[in-house]
Amino acid sequence: MEEAVSPASVPEAAPDDGAGLEAARKEYAELRAQGLSLDLTRGKPSPEQLDLSNDLHSLPAAGDLRAADGTDTRNYGGLLGLAELREIFAPLLQVPANRLLALGNASLTLMHDAVVQALLSAPPGGGRRWADEERVRFVCPSPGYDRHFGICERYGIEMISVPLTGQGPDMDAVEELVASDPTVKGMWCVPKYANPTGEVYSDETVRRLAAMPTAAPDFRLFWDNAYAVHHLTGEPAELLPVLDACEEAGNPDRALVFGSTSKITAAGSGVAFVGASAANVAWLKERLLKQTIGPDKVNQLRHVRFFGGTDGVLAHMERHRAVLAPRFAAVQEVLEEELGGLGIAEWTRPAGGYFVSLSVPDGCASEVVRLAKEAGIALTPAGAAFPYGKDPRDREIRLAPSYPSVDEVREAMRAVAVCVRLAAAEQRAAAAAG
Amino acid sequence: MEEAVSPASVPEAAPDDGAGLEAARKEYAELRAQGLSLDLTRGKPSPEQLDLSNDLHSLPAAGDLRAADGTDTRNYGGLLGLAELREIFAPLLQVPANRLLALGNASLTLMHDAVVQALLSAPPGGGRRWADEERVRFVCPSPGYDRHFGICERYGIEMISVPLTGQGPDMDAVEELVASDPTVKGMWCVPKYANPTGEVYSDETVRRLAAMPTAAPDFRLFWDNAYAVHHLTGEPAELLPVLDACEEAGNPDRALVFGSTSKITAAGSGVAFVGASAANVAWLKERLLKQTIGPDKVNQLRHVRFFGGTDGVLAHMERHRAVLAPRFAAVQEVLEEELGGLGIAEWTRPAGGYFVSLSVPDGCASEVVRLAKEAGIALTPAGAAFPYGKDPRDREIRLAPSYPSVDEVREAMRAVAVCVRLAAAEQRAAAAAG
Numbered sequence: 001m002e003e004a005v006s007p008a009s010v011p012e013a014a015p016d017d018g019a020g021l022e023a024a025r026k027e028y029a030e031l032r033a034q035g036l037s038l039d040l041t042r043g044k045p046s047p048e049q050l051d052l053s054n055d056l057h058s059l060p061a062a063g064d065l066r067a068a069d070g071t072d073t074r075n076y077g078g079l080l081g082l083a084e085l086r087e088i089f090a091p092l093l094q095v096p097a098n099r100l101l102a103l104g105n106a107s108l109t110l111m112h113d114a115v116v117q118a119l120l121s122a123p124p125g126g127g128r129r130w131a132d133e134e135r136v137r138f139v140c141p142s143p144g145y146d147r148h149f150g151i152c153e154r155y156g157i158e159m160i161s162v163p164l165t166g167q168g169p170d171m172d173a174v175e176e177l178v179a180s181d182p183t184v185k186g187m188w189c190v191p192k193y194a195n196p197t198g199e200v201y202s203d204e205t206v207r208r209l210a211a212m213p214t215a216a217p218d219f220r221l222f223w224d225n226a227y228a229v230h231h232l233t234g235e236p237a238e239l240l241p242v243l244d245a246c247e248e249a250g251n252p253d254r255a256l257v258f259g260s261t262s263k264i265t266a267a268g269s270g271v272a273f274v275g276a277s278a279a280n281v282a283w284l285k286e287r288l289l290k291q292t293i294g295p296d297k298v299n300q301l302r303h304v305r306f307f308g309g310t311d312g313v314l315a316h317m318e319r320h321r322a323v324l325a326p327r328f329a330a331v332q333e334v335l336e337e338e339l340g341g342l343g344i345a346e347w348t349r350p351a352g353g354y355f356v357s358l359s360v361p362d363g364c365a366s367e368v369v370r371l372a373k374e375a376g377i378a379l380t381p382a383g384a385a386f387p388y389g390k391d392p393r394d395r396e397i398r399l400a401p402s403y404p405s406v407d408e409v410r411e412a413m414r415a416v417a418v419c420v421r422l423a424a425a426e427q428r429a430a431a432a433a434g
Numbered sequence: 435m436e437e438a439v440s441p442a443s444v445p446e447a448a449p450d451d452g453a454g455l456e457a458a459r460k461e462y463a464e465l466r467a468q469g470l471s472l473d474l475t476r477g478k479p480s481p482e483q484l485d486l487s488n489d490l491h492s493l494p495a496a497g498d499l500r501a502a503d504g505t506d507t508r509n510y511g512g513l514l515g516l517a518e519l520r521e522i523f524a525p526l527l528q529v530p531a532n533r534l535l536a537l538g539n540a541s542l543t544l545m546h547d548a549v550v551q552a553l554l555s556a557p558p559g560g561g562r563r564w565a566d567e568e569r570v571r572f573v574c575p576s577p578g579y580d581r582h583f584g585i586c587e588r589y590g591i592e593m594i595s596v597p598l599t600g601q602g603p604d605m606d607a608v609e610e611l612v613a614s615d616p617t618v619k620g621m622w623c624v625p626k627y628a629n630p631t632g633e634v635y636s637d638e639t640v641r642r643l644a645a646m647p648t649a650a651p652d653f654r655l656f657w658d659n660a661y662a663v664h665h666l667t668g669e670p671a672e673l674l675p676v677l678d679a680c681e682e683a684g685n686p687d688r689a690l691v692f693g694s695t696s697k698i699t700a701a702g703s704g705v706a707f708v709g710a711s712a713a714n715v716a717w718l719k720e721r722l723l724k725q726t727i728g729p730d731k732v733n734q735l736r737h738v739r740f741f742g743g744t745d746g747v748l749a750h751m752e753r754h755r756a757v758l759a760p761r762f763a764a765v766q767e768v769l770e771e772e773l774g775g776l777g778i779a780e781w782t783r784p785a786g787g788y789f790v791s792l793s794v795p796d797g798c799a800s801e802v803v804r805l806a807k808e809a810g811i812a813l814t815p816a817g818a819a820f821p822y823g824k825d826p827r828d829r830e831i832r833l834a835p836s837y838p839s840v841d842e843v844r845e846a847m848r849a850v851a852v853c854v855r856l857a858a859a860e861q862r863a864a865a866a867a868g
Contacts, residue, residue, distance in 0.1 A: 042510070050508040057499065057508075057732050058492045065491065074484040074491075074700040076476070104538060105730045112725040116550055120565065120589060131554065131565045147724070154724045155554060266508040269732035290581070290588045291546040296539045298491055298703035299733065 024418075024425040028371065031418045036376035038412040043195065043354035044403045045263055048323045052316065053265040056306045064305070065298065073297035079288055082300040085271065088310050092228050093259045094241035095275025100257075101284065103295045107260040107272040111222055112151050114256055114274070117287045118185070118220070119155060124253050124279040126218025130185060139177055139187035141169035143357060143385030143396050145195045145224065148188040152387070159387035160184070164197050168205035175212045182215035186222055192239045193227035196357045196385050196398040198350025200237040210245035210254060221246075221255040227353040228259055229317045232325050237351055243275065252277045261303060263354065264316065271295075271303055327401040330409045331356050338417030344424040345417075347399075356399040357385075358416070364423040365394045371419035377412050458852075458859040462805065465852045470810035472846040477629065477788035478837045479697055482757045486750065487699040490740045498739070499732065507731035513722055516734040519705065522744050526663050527693045528675035529709025534691075535718065537729045541694040541706040545656055546585050548690055548708070551721045552619070552654070553589060558687050558713040560652025564619060573611055573621035575603040577791060577819030577830045579629045579658065582622040586821070593821035594618070598631050602639030609646045616649035620656055626673045627661035630791040630819050630832040632784025634671040644679035644688060655680075655689040661787040662693055663751045666759050671785055677709065686711045695737060697788070698750065705729075705737055761835040764843045765790050772851030778858040781833075790833040791819075792850070798857040799828045805853035811846050 065073050068084045080086075081102025090097035103110060117123075119131040130136045138152050142161040152159050160177060162169045168191065178184050189209070191201040201209075209221060223242050231237070246254040253276075261270030274284065307313050332349060335358070339345040347358045360368055365382035372379050380398040383391040399416070401409045499507050502518045514520075515536025524531035537544060551557075553565040564570045572586050576595040586593050594611060596603045602625065612618050623643070625635040635643075643655060657676050665671070680688040687710075695704030708718065741747050766783060769792070773779040780793045794802055799816035806813050814832040817825040833850070835843045 044510055047506065050506065053508070054496050054499070057494060057736075058496060060491060062488050062492060065488070072481065072484065074487070074703060076478055076696075076701040078702075106726050109726050116554065120550065120553060147727075150724050154720070262510075266732060267510040268512075268728050269508060269730045286588070290584050292540050292543050293581075294702050296703045296730070296733070298700060299730070302491075 018429070021425040021429045024422040027418050028375070028422045031415055032375045034375075036411065036415060038376065038404060038408055038415070039378040040400050040404065040412055041378050041380050042403070043263075043400045045267055046323065046403050046405075049320055049402070050266060052319050052323075053306070056265050056302055057269070059302045059305045060298070065301065067297065067301060071297070073301045076293045078294045078297050079285065079292070081271075081295050082297055082304065084304050085300045086273075088304065088307055088313060089259070089273055091310055092313060093225055093257055093273055093275055094239070095243055095257050095273075099243075099278060099281050100273055100275040101281070102271050102273055102300055103288075104272055105268055105270060105296070105299075106262060107224065107226065107258040107274075108147055110272050110274045111148070111224065111258055113287070113291075114222070114284070115151055115155065115157070115186070117284070118218070121283075121286065123218045123220060124283050126216075133183065133185075135183045136186075137181065137184045139169070139174055139184060140387045141188065141194075142387060143196050143391070143398065144188060145190055145226075146384045146389075148222070148224065149387050157186075161387050161392070164194070164199060166197075166199050168199065168201035171205055171208045171212075175208065178212055178214040178216070178219060180215060184214070185216050185218060186220045188222050188224065190224050190226060191242065192225055192237060193230060193350055193353025195226065195353060196348075196355035196396075198348045198353050198355060198357070200239060200351070203240045206240040206242055206245050207249070210242060210251060211249035219254065223255045223257045225257055225259045226263070229313060230263060230354070231317065231321060231352045232328050233351045235351075243277065247277070253279050256280060264313065264320070265303065265306065269299070271300055324402060326406050327404070327409045328356070330406050331399060331401050331413055334410050334413035335417065338414060339420060342421070342424075345420050354400060354402050356401065358397040358399055358420075359395050360397065360420050361424055361427060362393045362395045364420070364427055365391060365397050367423040367426070368397060368416070368419045371422060372416055375415055375419065377415045377419075379416070452863070455859040455863045458856040461852050462809070462856045465849055466809045468809075470845065470849060472810065472838060472842055472849070473812040474834050474838065474846055475812050475814050476837070477697075477834045479701055480757065480837050480839075483754055483836070484700060486753050486757075487740070490699050490736055491703070493736045493739045494732070499735065501731065501735060505731070507735045510727045512728045512731050513719065513726070515705075515729050516731055516738065518738050519734045520707075522738065522741055522747065523693070523707055525744055526747060527659055527691055527707055527709055528673070529677055529691050529707075533677075533712060533715050534707055534709040535715065536705050536707055536734055537722075538706055539702055539704060539730070539733075540696060541658065541660065541692040541708070542581055544706050544708045545582070545658065545692055547721070547725075548656070548718070549585050549589065549591070549620070551718070552652070555717075555720070557652045557654060558717050560650075567617065567619075569617045570620075571615065571618045573603075573608055573618060574821045575622065575628075576821060577630050577825070577832065578622055579624055579660075580818045580823075582656070582658065583821050591620075595821050595826070598628070598633060600631075600633050602633065602635035602643075605639055605642045605646075609642065612646055612648040612650070612653060614649060618648070619650050619652060620654045622656050622658065624658050624660060625676065626659055626671060627664060627784055627787025629660065629787060630782075630789035630830075632782045632787050632789060632791070634673060634785070637674045640674040640676055640679050641683070644676060644685060645683035653688065657689045657691045659691055659693045660697070663747060664697060664788070665751065665755060665786045666762050667785045669785075677711065681711070687713050690714060698747065698754070699737065699740065703733070705734055758836060760840050761838070761843045762790070764840050765833060765835050765847055768844050768847035769851065772848060773854060776855070779854050788834060788836050790835065792831040792833055792854075793829050794831065794854050795858050795861055796827045796829050798854070798861055799825060799831050801857040801860070802831060802850070802853045805856060806850055809849055809853065811849045811853075813850070
């Protein structure tokens with residue numbers, strides 16, 4: 001597969017002559033008649049992937065319940081997580097082990113809780129808690145991860161969309177925003193195999209994010225490295241370590257790095273991590289000391305025993321790739337066959353992660369999703385990957401091919417292509433009639 | 435063992451004649467010479483207790499990863515926890531299963547997060563989020579659980595101490611406080627085998643808490659039923675179900691009920707629960723939907739398989755009792771032998787839970803803890819069980835005998851008694867001299 005690219009503008013199609021619309025309607029009617037029932041809504045691991053970690057759940061063996069330092073993992077304590085698990089994931093998340101905390105079962109929780117903590121107690125460098133600010137705003141590269149945006153919406157944090165470029169966010173736009181507006185306190189980033197565009201932030205993007213002047217002294221990058229090791233090709237993308245870049249730029253406290261094993265071992269029964277500067281770790285600890293006596297250390301030991309070491313994680317991810325890559329290849333093949341050269345769709349070619357982003361003519365995405373739904377294909381709602389659930393151009397559709405089988409992916413993609421062709425033809429016809 | 439009693443006032447001792455002080459100093463010098471190293475600081479399960487659940491950790495068996503409704507526990511979803519685990523604990527926590535959520539690994543986290551949620555979004559019945567109130571105050575029956583008070587302190591919630599009576603808090607004082615002051619938004623309660631006094635709230639106490647008029651429309655009881663099934667005798671105490679009492683009194687949204695298996699299976703690797711009215715559950719869900727995609731369902735299934743049912747939990751608690759009861763009996767025996775009838779100490783006789791509360795003459799608790807420390811006996815810091823870490827009379831000492839062996843408990847209690855006798859003798863001598 002090629003490097004991830006951001007969807008280019010879809011060229012304006014030629015006006016319809018009527019015959020195309022008829023044909024598109026006919027093939028959609030045939031599609032509906034098939035009575036399909038397929039779901040491409042969420043980036044869930046497939047049962048085949050989950051099976052790869054089945055041995056995990058019955059670890060550790062009886063009598064093997066002590067951590068390397070002698071800690072009884074069955075009892076209270078160990079606020080920051082097992083040292084040996086932090087060692088295993090430190091190089092993968094590009095955070096020194098002593099500043100990488102191994103905590104609960106979901107990085108989403110750690111991100112939510114970090115935002116909530118900033119609302120209730122000022123982060124290092126900040127003057128007051130964000131709850132006392134008249135206005136708090138976050139930069140949101142879009143399309144992005146809907147659950148990031150959901151946290152903002154829940155707590156009244158205003159979201160400012162910034163477009164993606166295929167190398168990460170449009171840095172000119174980001175730099176201007178954060179430099180001029182002290183209410184801009186944070187920014188969501190999925191820097192590697194981004195959800196949903198698949199792009200990897202370039203070294204220049206990371207350096208500019210680390211170095212850019214910000215009007216808010218307590219501005220934070222929420223660096224969700226969810227797909228750090230989730231490669232789809234034999235040539236893993238390299239990401240510049242953001243904490244190092246921030247430190248070199250003189251902004252050591254700028255980034256909070258998040259990750260988890262949700263899509264490595266089991267979704268919901270894995271381990272989540274947060275890494276940061278010493279000052280940020282101390283700030284996080286202030287909350288953790290009141291919120292918990294410690295994470296599930298038995299589950300952490302379970303993961304240590306399962307992986308053995310960092311290499312074990314990488315070998316495990318190769319097994320995931322063997323399951324996932326054919327599904328992503330099927331998406332590319334069918335979309336190319338069905339929509340290639342028609343001038344009505346573009347799509348990303350991710351080298352990792354869980355999604356393909358499909359761009360249809362402006363104003364057509366909702367209609368494609370509606371048509372697909374009526375034909376039995378569940379797609380992520382149009383706009384879901386944008387702040388407030390609104391895609392200003394109504395053109396991006398997130399495809400999540402991980403869960404269905406390869407055959408189902410093919411079938412679903414063919415169905416989606418039918419819907420795209422019909423929606424585009426209807427639009428052309430309406431334009432010709434108007 | 436008898437019913438739990440609250441420490442009575444310690445009678446004033448007769449003035450010292452000098453000989454008593456000499457003897458006390460001598461025996462303390464002998465104690466120090468022994469070079470003991472014992473820890474009675476925290477209510478941790480002993481290794482013997484943790485061993486009772488060793489089979490838990492390697493469950494569920496391979497191929498047994500589906501919940502009763504077919505849910506694949508290895509994947510995302512199931513925000514409120516596995517139905518069958520909620521069914522098992524519903525009768526024990528006195529909450530209907532459909533309003534009892536099975537979530538993360540610690541009830542402390544659920545309590546912390548509920549307080550934080552109220553700070554950031556008004557609970558049902560409330561006009562605005564607590565963070566926008568000029569002042570928020572909580573009623574804190576004292577001595578109580580230090581980590582409850584830690585949450586208040588962290589978020590600037592003022593604590594108002596209320597004494598305990600042996601049947602729960604002094605309800606006349608509580609009723610007056612909550613009726614007159616709209617800034618009183620909450621109250622911490624450990625209603626059964628309270629930490630540290632061991633008392634069980636009487637039916638009348640529960641009814642009055644449920645029915646009392648409150649000036650704050652969004653007043654909440656944080657009902658930490660941490661020791662719901664942690665009996666030390668063959669006659670378990672009965673607690674009036676608080677949610678029912680609140681509903682009967684016309685205040686259905688008043689209580690949030692918390693519990694966990696931390697002291698049932700493993701501390702940190704268990705499952706925590708929160709139960710409440712439908713309106714409160716809907717309010718909690720508003721946060722959970724943004725904070726998590728779901729709890730660790732494999733661990734929940736592990737617990738289902740381990741217990742089998744509610745009876746399995748009760749049978750398991752009998753095994754805990756067999757380990758714990760001799761330790762608590764040792765505390766009673768040694769304190770009675772060493773301090774009985776001296777008029778310098780009283781202590782509780784809990785019928786459940788994890789603590790004994792020792793009352794020494796006013797002004798002596800810190801000195802006893804200091805003397806014990808220097809003799810190698812770590813005790814919970816004096817005052818720790820009070821808001822802001824300050825016991826106004828400096829007289830309560832929390833004893834946690836669960837972790838050491840029975841012999842160590844005996845040894846530690848004898849040592850504590852030496853320290854109490856010396857501190858009391860020093861005080862008498864000083865009074866005589868003054």
